[in-house]
Amino acid sequence: MKLCRFNDNQIGLVEGDQVLDVSAALEALPAYKYPLPRGDQLIANLDMLRPKILEAAKSANRFPLAGLTLHAPVANPGKVVAAPVNYQAHYDEAEVDPGIRFGKEIVKIQTIGLFLKATSSVRGPSYGVEINHPDRRNDHEIELVAIIGKPARRVSVENALDHVAAYCIGLDMTVRGVEERSMRKSIDTYTVMGPWLTTADEIGDPHNLQLTLTVNGEPRQSNNTANLLIKVRELISWASNWYTLQPGDLFMTGTPDGVGPVVPGDTIDARIDKLGSMQVKVRAA
Ligand code: MN
Numbered sequence: 254m255k256l257c258r259f260n261d262n263q264i265g266l267v268e269g270d271q272v273l274d275v276s277a278a279l280e281a282l283p284a285y286k287y288p289l290p291r292g293d294q295l296i297a298n299l300d301m302l303r304p305k306i307l308e309a310a311k312s313a314n315r316f317p318l319a320g321l322t323l324h325a326p327v328a329n330p331g332k333v334v335a336a337p338v339n340y341q342a343h344y345d346e347a348e349v350d351p352g353i354r355f356g357k358e359i360v361k362i363q364t365i366g367l368f369l370k371a372t373s374s375v376r377g378p379s380y381g382v383e384i385n386h387p388d389r390r391n392d393h394e395i396e397l398v399a400i401i402g403k404p405a406r407r408v409s410v411e412n413a414l415d416h417v418a419a420y421c422i423g424l425d426m427t428v429r430g431v432e433e434r435s436m437r438k439s440i441d442t443y444t445v446m447g448p449w450l451t452t453a454d455e456i457g458d459p460h461n462l463q464l465t466l467t468v469n470g471e472p473r474q475s476n477n478t479a480n481l482l483i484k485v486r487e488l489i490s491w492a493s494n495w496y497t498l499q500p501g502d503l504f505m506t507g508t509p510d511g512v513g514p515v516v517p518g519d520t521i522d523a524r525i526d527k528l529g530s531m532q533v534k535v536r537a538a
Contacts, residue, residue, distance in 0.1 A: 293501025
C-alpha cells in the first residue's frame with residue numbers, strides 16, 4: 254500500500270498515476286484528549302486502518318497524481334533519527350573533500366553513533382528546500398528512510414524489521430561547517446520526506462534498493478542499499494538499545510557517495526526502487 258498526504262491534509266491511496274482520497278478512513282481513529290499520545294497516530298493505527306482505507310477507496314474521489322501538493326507522508330514524527338556516514342564510498346569521499354569534512358576527523362559510525370534532527374525541519378517534496386546559509390555549501394543527501402510502526406525498546410537485530418511500518422525517500426539536506434550535525438541538518442526544510450510511504454510488505458528486504466539522485470538532470474548519487482555499512486535491522490536494534498523508537502519516528506539510514514551542493518533555482522530528482530521518485534525545488538530562504 255502506498256499512502257500520501259496531499260493538498261489540504263487529505264490521505265491518498267496511490268495507484269499508478271492516480272490518487273484516491275481515502276481521508277474518510279481517518280474517522281476510525283480514536284478520539285484523543287490532552288495529553289495526546291506520543292507518536293504519529295495514523296502510523297500507530299495503520300494495521301487497524303488498512304481495511305478501512307481499502308473500503309474508503311471503493312467510493313473515493315480520484316485525482317491525477319501530477320499537480321497534487323505532496324506533504325511529508327508522516328504528519329507528526331516524534332523524532333528523526335539519522336545515521337552518519339553509513340556507506341564506505343561516502344566515507345572515502347568525505348575523507349578527501351575538505352568541503353565536506355571541514356577540518357574535522359570523519360569518525361566511523363560505529364564510534365560516533367547516531368544523531369537526531371529536529372522534526373521542525375520536515376517537509377514534503379512539494380514544499381521544496383529553502384537555502385538558509387547561501388554563503389555556505391548546502392548539500393543533498395539521498396537516504397532510504399524506515400518509518401517506525403510499533404514501539405521498539407531493546408529489540409533484537411532479528412526482530413527489528415517487525416517494527417518498520419513503511420519506507421520512503423528522504424533528503425538529509427546539510428549545510429557544511431564546523432557546527433554539530435544536529436544543528437546543521439535541522440534547518441527548516443532540510444529534511445524532505447516523500448513522495449509517499451510504501452508499506453513494508455511491498456518492500457521485503459530493504460537491502461537491495463537502488464538510490465539515484467540528479468540535480469537539474471545531472472547525475473550526482475547512484476548506489477544501492479546493499480552497500481549500507483550498518484544494515485537497517487542493525488540500526489533499529491542499536492538505536493532501540495539507547496532510546497525507545499515510537500510509531501511515526503523517521504529513521505534515515507545514511508547517504509552514499511556523490512553528495513554535492515545545490516543552490517536556489519536547482520531541481521533535485523530523488524528516486525529509490527519501489528518507493529517512487531520526487532522532484533524537489535531549491536529556493537532562497
Ligand atoms: Mn545523512
